[in-house]
Amino acid sequence: MVRGLLRPKPGIGRKGGLQSTSADSRLLSTAMRDTSGVLRSLQATTPMKFGVLNALPKEVSGTHDYTATNGAAPTNGAAPVDDGSLAGHESLEALLEKYLPEKELEQAIRVLHGYNQGKRVGTLPIDENVASTAAALDMDLKAYQFTAAEEEMREPRTVVMGLVQNSIDVPTTEPFKVQKQSLIDKIEKICDMAGESGVQILCLQEAWNMPFAFCTREKRWCEFAEDLETGASMLKIKELAKKWDMVIVTTILERDDVHSSTVWNTAVVVGHNGNVIGKHRKNHIPRVNDFNESTYYMEGNTGHPVFETKYAKIGVNICYGRHHTLNWMGFGLNGAEIVFNPSATVGELSEPMWAIEARNAAINNTYFVGAINRVGTETFENEFTSGDEKPAHHDFGHFYGSSYVASPDASRTPALARNKDGLMIVECDLNIIQQVRDRWGIQMTGRHDMYAKLLARYIQHDFEPQIIRDPQL
Numbered sequence: 204m205v206r207g208l209l210r211p212k213p214g215i216g217r218k219g220g221l222q223s224t225s226a227d228s229r230l231l232s233t234a235m236r237d238t239s240g241v242l243r244s245l246q247a248t249t250p251m252k253f254g255v256l257n258a259l260p261k262e263v264s265g266t267h268d269y270t271a272t273n274g275a276a277p278t279n280g281a282a283p284v285d286d287g288s289l290a291g292h293e294s295l296e297a298l299l300e301k302y303l304p305e306k307e308l309e310q311a312i313r314v315l316h317g318y319n320q321g322k323r324v325g326t327l328p329i330d331e332n333v334a335s336t337a338a339a340l341d342m343d344l345k346a347y348q349f350t351a352a353e354e355e356m357r358e359p360r361t362v363v364m365g366l367v368q369n370s371i372d373v374p375t376t377e378p379f380k381v382q383k384q385s386l387i388d389k390i391e392k393i394c395d396m397a398g399e400s401g402v403q404i405l406c407l408q409e410a411w412n413m414p415f416a417f418c419t420r421e422k423r424w425c426e427f428a429e430d431l432e433t434g435a436s437m438l439k440i441k442e443l444a445k446k447w448d449m450v451i452v453t454t455i456l457e458r459d460d461v462h463s464s465t466v467w468n469t470a471v472v473v474g475h476n477g478n479v480i481g482k483h484r485k486n487h488i489p490r491v492n493d494f495n496e497s498t499y500y501m502e503g504n505t506g507h508p509v510f511e512t513k514y515a516k517i518g519v520n521i522c523y524g525r526h527h528t529l530n531w532m533g534f535g536l537n538g539a540e541i542v543f544n545p546s547a548t549v550g551e552l553s554e555p556m557w558a559i560e561a562r563n564a565a566i567n568n569t570y571f572v573g574a575i576n577r578v579g580t581e582t583f584e585n586e587f588t589s590g591d592e593k594p595a596h597h598d599f600g601h602f603y604g605s606s607y608v609a610s611p612d613a614s615r616t617p618a619l620a621r622n623k624d625g626l627m628i629v630e631c632d633l634n635i636i637q638q639v640r641d642r643w644g645i646q647m648t649g650r651h652d653m654y655a656k657l658l659a660r661y662i663q664h665d666f667e668p669q670i671i672r673d674p675q676l
């Protein structure tokens with residue numbers, strides 16, 4: 204029996220198995236009966252607890268992003284909602300479920316999310332203790348399963364991954380030590396929930412151990428950078444990885460003392476023994492809206508490493524790198540089976556892209572993608588501008604969560620909530636990667652030689668685009 208997931212699973216040699224006991228079993232059995240892919244019973248209706256919407260006095264915390272209306276508050280119902288929901292719904296799926304009749308909903312989900320092995324991506328039961336912890340923390344907790352076809356020559360190769368999205372808990376005006384410790388404490392609880400649930404590879408969001416303060420351009424936030432062996436959050440993550448026999452991907456600011464105290468945005472892969480397997484530094488640094496990250500760190504210099512862990516070969520494409528097709532391809536060429544995309548992005552900027560990009564990468568590269576986004580609205584004491592002609596403001600806009608997993612067969616899970624901390628547990632059979640490759644042949648038919656030649660020409664300063672002009676123009 205696999206720890207946490209209430210049924211036997213082939214291919215994963217983990218011990219444990221927790222029993223359902225308390226009043227929450229009613230909730231749990233409702234969730235287990237729910238074939239919609241959403242554990243409805245775990246979706247609390249209380250307002251967001253960790254969103255720090257009120258972290259600063261009202262006069263300081265005004266929300267701001269009225270880009271679409273050139274600075275005026277929208278009057279068409281599209282104004283930002285203070286609780287971070289979609290007009291009162293925690294996700295697009297929750298909204299569709301509320302208004303679509305069953306038959307129509309099925310068709311909408313089939314087209315929007317795709318089918319895995321001929322049906323909707325299945326749900327998995329969740330350990331009762333974990334479910335009640337999630338309810339107590341007002342967290343969104345969802346569990347899904349991607350299956351593959353049975354094969355004659357190979358056993359299934361199931362892996363359980365976990366995605367974590369989290370908000371900050373204390374105002375950004377609190378002492379740095381207090382801010383950081385509050386996040387370490389929160390993530391410890393969530394890692395324990397993941398460990399109890401049998402998660403084998405867990406990925407945290409980008410810069411989870413600090414506010415996403417890069418909008419401010421204030422250099423004092425560099426203090427959150429850590430040494431990858433001895434930093435406070437690294438020590439905790441290493442302890443938790445060992446405790447739960449779990450690989451943990453933690454994306455934080457790295458302080459590189461070997462190279463003159465340089466700061467990097469770095470994903471560290473910590474192995475199941477609590478050892479640092481390796482790191483990947485963010486390849487693409489945004490220069491858009493309030494994402495003033497280039498003030499703090501440079502483009503990474505670690506290429507596209509794939510980390511061979513106890514459970515799977517994984518890569519990490521950090522946030523803005525998801526807009527770069529070849530960045531995704533790099534991890535694929537190096538043999539990744541799962542690529543995580545720990546992110547921090549806001550609704551006004553990228554929400555229409557979010558559901559597409561990770562999925563497109565999973566299809567193009569025939570691997571699983573775990574897309575993780577920060578959640579909550581973070582406000583800062585000193586107002587800032589970003590040279591975009593918007594009035595000075597104190598907040599970044601709403602980080603919309605909505606983390607999900609995309610499969611190489613073009614199906615995906617529903618999203619975690621847009622306005623709550625969340626843990627998503629996803630079991631997948633990695634055999635589907637080869638099955639999809641055999642069927643679709645996307646890698647086999649790639650014209651890498653042709654692309655390589657084009658790129659070799661393109662990077663020359665005197666590159667001439669291959670344009671064939673209509674001679675009649």
Ligand SMILES: NC(=O)NCCC(=O)O
Pocket residue numbers: 409488489494521522523524546547548549552553
């Ligand atoms: N963290 C980060 O790179 N955000 C950039 C904005 C985006 O890519 O949506």
